[in-house]
Amino acid sequence: MKSIPVSGPLFSGNEIKYVTDCITTSWVSTGKYITKFEKKFARFCNSSYALTTSSGTSSLHLTLLALGIKPGDEVMIPDLTYVSTANAIKYVGATPVFVEVDKDIWSIDPEELEKKITKRTKAIIVVHLYGHPADMDRINSIAKEHKLVVIEDVCQAHGAEYKTKKVGSLSKAGCFSFSGAKIITTGEGGMITSDDNNLIEVCTAMRRNFASKNNNFFHTDIGYNYRLTNIQAALGLAQLERINSLIRVKIRNAMLYDSILKDVVSVQLPTEKSWAKNIYWLYSIVLKKPGLRDKLVEYLSTKGIETRRFFVPMHKLPVYKQKVRFPVTEFLSENGLSLPSGLALTSTDIEFVSSHVKKFLKKHA
Numbered sequence: 001m002k003s004i005p006v007s008g009p010l011f012s013g014n015e016i017k018y019v020t021d022c023i024t025t026s027w028v029s030t031g032k033y034i035t036k037f038e039k040k041f042a043r044f045c046n047s048s049y050a051l052t053t054s055s056g057t058s059s060l061h062l063t064l065l066a067l068g069i070k071p072g073d074e075v076m077i078p079d080l081t082y083v084s085t086a087n088a089i090k091y092v093g094a095t096p097v098f099v100e101v102d103k104d105i106w107s108i109d110p111e112e113l114e115k116k117i118t119k120r121t122k123a124i125i126v127v128h129l130y131g132h133p134a135d136m137d138r139i140n141s142i143a144k145e146h147k148l149v150v151i152e153d154v155c156q157a158h159g160a161e162y163k164t165k166k167v168g169s170l171s172k173a174g175c176f177s178f179s180g181a182k183i184i185t186t187g188e189g190g191m192i193t194s195d196d197n198n199l200i201e202v203c204t205a206m207r208r209n210f211a212s213k214n215n216n217f218f219h220t221d222i223g224y225n226y227r228l229t230n231i232q233a234a235l236g237l238a239q240l241e242r243i244n245s246l247i248r249v250k251i252r253n254a255m256l257y258d259s260i261l262k263d264v265v266s267v268q269l270p271t272e273k274s275w276a277k278n279i280y281w282l283y284s285i286v287l288k289k290p291g292l293r294d295k296l297v298e299y300l301s302t303k304g305i306e307t308r309r310f311f312v313p314m315h316k317l318p319v320y321k322q323k324v325r326f327p328v329t330e331f332l333s334e335n336g337l338s339l340p341s342g343l344a345l346t347s348t349d350i351e352f353v354s355s356h357v358k359k360f361l362k363k364h365a
């Protein structure tokens with residue numbers, strides 16, 4: 001039986017050429033591809049600077065450190081996100097404060113956010129979930145009023161736009177991931193984008209153990225090894241050269257899913273607000289009738305169709321357990337799933353997946 005993965009990369013450009021160049025020249029660790037990747041990524045996001053890191057998690061960690069977030073501080077995040085968003089706050093000793101999400105776009109709800117601001121709140125990490133941007137103007141204006149810094153977690157939304165501006169350029173810093181399932185991948189890897197030269201300089205120093213510039217093993221503070229390798233950057237650069245066409249593939253696939261599933265009343269499809277460009281990183285749906293999602297996941301897996309459940313809310317994880325109720329987040333988490341969205345997906349695959357989703361829902365109407 002053919003298996004249809006939930007995600008997956010497409011290496012059809014200069015990947016082999018650039019990676020081979022690293023190996024044949026022995027520039028595997030540091031090298032020219034890192035700077036090339038950073039410069040091109042900054043241009044792509046319309047940011048002044050871009051800095052490679054070892055992961056999305058380390059990007060978030062470095063950014064919080066550079067902004068001086070420390071024990072006693074509170075950082076707001078959506079309750080529905082990948083655990084790294086919360087963990088990075090813990091790494092710096094601060095407290096993540098979970099906030100309810102918006103029912104349509106699934107990112108932090110600005111009204112709920114405002115209600116949770118305290119004297120200790122220092123920052124907000126906005127997550128552009130599954131490829132749709134958060135409502136940045138509203139969030140930025142709340143942040144301005146309360147003197148909070150905004151960081152974007154862009155791990156799932158490379159190339160998405162808010163009022164024609166690229167995400168990652170709409171706040172103090174954007175934190176990206178290039179792990180295997182992302183629109184472009186370096187295996188594991190990350191990037192920080194910012195217009196703040198000082199933030200990038202501090203992150204650069206921390207990223208290589210605060211080594212002094214001439215690298216004579218004089219370290220001015222305790223840092224980290226959070227660097228991306230030249231081989232990884234070579235892979236990233238080759239994909240970045242084609243990112244616009246990769247995004248077009250994601251959008252085209254989403255439009256095909258939409259056209260087949262639009263009549264299914266028992267399902268909430270991904271949306272695109274009038275001010276947004278959704279890049280549909282994972283085409284994600286929510287079943288309106290509770291209790292069916294896991295059965296659908298099982299049914300689809302018998303047909304070779306891989307899916308991914310939505311995240312478990314942060315407040316339900318053992319390390320972050322809290323007695324709070326976030327009805328929207330909880331409903332999405334229990335009833336949401338991502339359908340196959342890999343870059344190598346064919347129209348026939350999408351028709352096959354959609355027909356089985358429809359068949360299952362008709363039977364369970």
Ligand SMILES: Cc1ncc(COP(=O)(O)O)c(C=O)c1O
Nearest residue numbers: 055056057082084155177178179
């Ligand atoms: C929303 C979000 N934040 C952070 C991360 C962490 O990125 P990484 O796995 O590269 O550390 C991910 C990874 O999938 C993510 O989806």
